[in-house]
Amino acid sequence: MAFTPKIEALICTYCTYTAADMAGAARMQYPATVRIVKYLCTGRIDILHILKAFEAGADAVMVSGCEVGDCHFLEGNLRAQERVEYTKHLLDEIGIGGERLEMFHIGASDAPQWAEAVRQMTERVQALGPNPLTVKRRSEVQVEEKS
Amino acid sequence: MIIAERKPFDEIKQMIKDYPKVLIVGCGTCVAVCLAGGEKEVGILAAELRMALELEGKKIEIGETTVERQCDREFLEAIASQVEQYDAVISMACGVGVQFLAEMYPEKPVFPAVNTTFLGANEDIGFYTERCSACSTCYLALTGGICPVTMCSKGLLNGPCGGPVNGMCEVDRTRPCAWCQIYERLKQQGRLDLLKGVVPAREFKTKPAQFIHPAYKKKFERPQ
Known part of the structure; x- marks a missing residue:
């Protein structure tokens, strides 16, 4: 049986959150795998917020902001995009894997796109398997229980 | 200001591999502005090290602290009780801060986490250019x-x-x-x-420089 991933979605209140809200109101179906954290702008999202999510056991993190050129703060989503690219590199160095992090640009009226993004990310993480830290922690607990 | 860039992660990981308790000390001045060694970068490095070493099955305790300036004794004295509790220290300050920290706590191995690069200008967030030697x-x-x-x-x-x-x-x-x-x-x-004028050849430094402000000569100048 495929595991149910825990995906942390760090999203902007103006565009993606509105899309996610609309997806809910329209009863669009998508996997119940995301935990949403609402930001005023994706430009506020720090590398450390993403790393802390993985450290706490998230299987993936998706960052989603306004479409390019539509940021309410002009370039917050572009800054987030660059930070996400850099953080992918850090995750590769750590051994978690940069492919567990992805940036999306979803406009306020694009509810179907939000549902599709969650589906895509869920499928990707199901193929990758759980966060290696979670696997490690579980195996240590099992060893302790046996001994 | 002093510009520094963080060392590659593997190099830092290699430096501390033999120590079970490591304190990362950031510096809140130049290296914080150039996003190399301030409070936030201390947090990022600590999170990276914790996760990477946990995946390798190594038990390590990582402490985090940031002082206003590592090139001032009064700020470094304030973390004495923290330094005491750890086996090694990673300094995220420029070369001056690393040396001053190592000088203040000679019993602790101190490792640099950044490469001090140049004296430069802050052109934009994340973009710095050299101006002075x-x-x-x-x-x-x-x-x-x-x-x-x-x-x-x-x-x-x-x-x-x-x-x-x-x-x-x-x-x-x-x-x-x-x-x-x-x-x-x-x-x-x-x-x-x-x-049209001719500038004489520059005097190259042959020893570490020292400067005493004229108003403090009596206090610091050694008798010849």
Whole structure:
């Protein structure tokens, strides 16, 4: 049986959150795998917020902001995009894997796109398997229980 | 300000591999502005190390703290009780901070987490360019505010070499020749006559520099 991933979605209140809200109101179906954290702008999202999510056991993190050129703060989503690219590199160095992090640009009226993004990310993480830290922690607990 | 860049993660990980308790000390001044070693970067490095070492099955405790400046004793004295509890210290300050920290706590191994790169200007967030070589002899009055020691690839003091083509440096064709820029700037200001003088050879430092402010001579100057 495929595991149910825990995906942390760090999203902007103006565009993606509105899309996610609309997806809910329209009863669009998508996997119940995301935990949403609402930001005023994706430009506020720090590398450390993403790393802390993985450290706490998230299987993936998706960052989603306004479409390019539509940021309410002009370039917050572009800054987030660059930070996400850099953080992918850090995750590769750590051994978690940069492919567990992805940036999306979803406009306020694009509810179907939000549902599709969650589906895509869920499928990707199901193929990758759980966060290696979670696997490690579980195996240590099992060893302790046996001994 | 002093510009630094963080060392590669594997290099830092290698330095602390034998220590079970490591304290990461950030510096809240220059290296915080250039996003290399401030409080936030301490957090990022700590999170990276915790996760990477946990995946390797190593038990390690990582502490985090940031002082206002690591080049001031009073700020370093304040973390004495924290340093005492750890086996090794990673300093995220410039080379000055690392050395001062190591000097204050000689019993603890201190490792640098950044490479101190240059004295530069903050062009934009994340973009810094070199401006000064701290050569102890400032020529900027003679050169229209453009430093030949730093900005000329060869550090020439008396005009350009024979290499510039169309105002570009022969060492790096993508960079402007500092002496061509100096000429243009002085021409713009009507001060080209400054270029007729000869600047004597620069005195290269043969020992670490020391400076005592004239108002503090009695306190610090050693009798000859």
